[in-house]
Amino acid sequence: xxxxxxxxxxxxxxxxxxxxxxxxxxxxxxxxxxxxxxxxxxxxxxxxxxxxxxxxxxxxxxxxxxxxxxxxxxxxxxxxxxxxxxxxxxxxxxxxxxxxxxxxxxxxxxxxxxxxxxxxxxxxxxxxxxxxxxxxxxxxxxxxxxxxxxxxxxxxxxxxxxxxxxxxxxxxxxxxxxxxxxxxxxxxxx
Numbered sequence: 001x002x003x004x005x006x007x008x009x010x011x012x013x014x015x016x017x018x019x020x021x022x023x024x025x026x027x028x029x030x031x032x033x034x035x036x037x038x039x040x041x042x043x044x045x046x047x048x049x050x051x052x053x054x055x056x057x058x059x060x061x062x063x064x065x066x067x068x069x070x071x072x073x074x075x076x077x078x079x080x081x082x083x084x085x086x087x088x089x090x091x092x093x094x095x096x097x098x099x100x101x102x103x104x105x106x107x108x109x110x111x112x113x114x115x116x117x118x119x120x121x122x123x124x125x126x127x128x129x130x131x132x133x134x135x136x137x138x139x140x141x142x143x144x145x146x147x148x149x150x151x152x153x154x155x156x157x158x159x160x161x162x163x164x165x166x167x168x169x170x171x172x173x174x175x176x177x178x179x180x181x182x183x184x185x186x187x188x189x190x
Contacts, residue, residue: 015130030161057108109143129157151178
């Protein structure tokens with residue numbers, strides 16, 4: 001094993017693999033989102049097979065209540081709405097190695113217990129996959145780095161409806177926050 005794929009306690013964080021981004025007709029859906037699903041599925045299968053901790057970080061807002069995020073975006077992802085359903089095949093198993101962390105902001109870390117959860121499990125590296133690269137993936141990667149985690153975001157396992165911003169975000173992640181490994185490198189790290 002090379003230095004970069006040294007076996008360290010690793011978690012897979014899947015960000016917003018929910019209907020809103022992937023199902024036609026949903027409020028945030030864009031066709032390219034589905035291009036990331038095969039890579040995300042490979043990561044999820046490998047993590048499950050190896051007993052790697054899997055965290056489903058998903059946006060969940062309280063129905064009918066004010067939310068600062070709605071000052072920038074229309075109401076979305078309210079608990080119980082159809083846009084919050086998991087993409088079929090990506091539902092959490094809710095066992096000892098797979099959990100859901102609801103989030104109300106772009107980052108899976110901000111105002112959630114994700115940092116505490118990962119530290120309690122001895123996790124030192126996070127592989128982050130899902131959507132959108134320039135928003136929730138970048139925010140989660142930046143906060144993971146700020147918390148001292150080794151951050152990996154495999155290019156094939158994320159994208160955006162704004163490709164130029166996705167590329168800029170991946171460049172920033174590689175330069176400032178962690179690594180943008182190949183899918184195979186990420187699979188090997190799990």
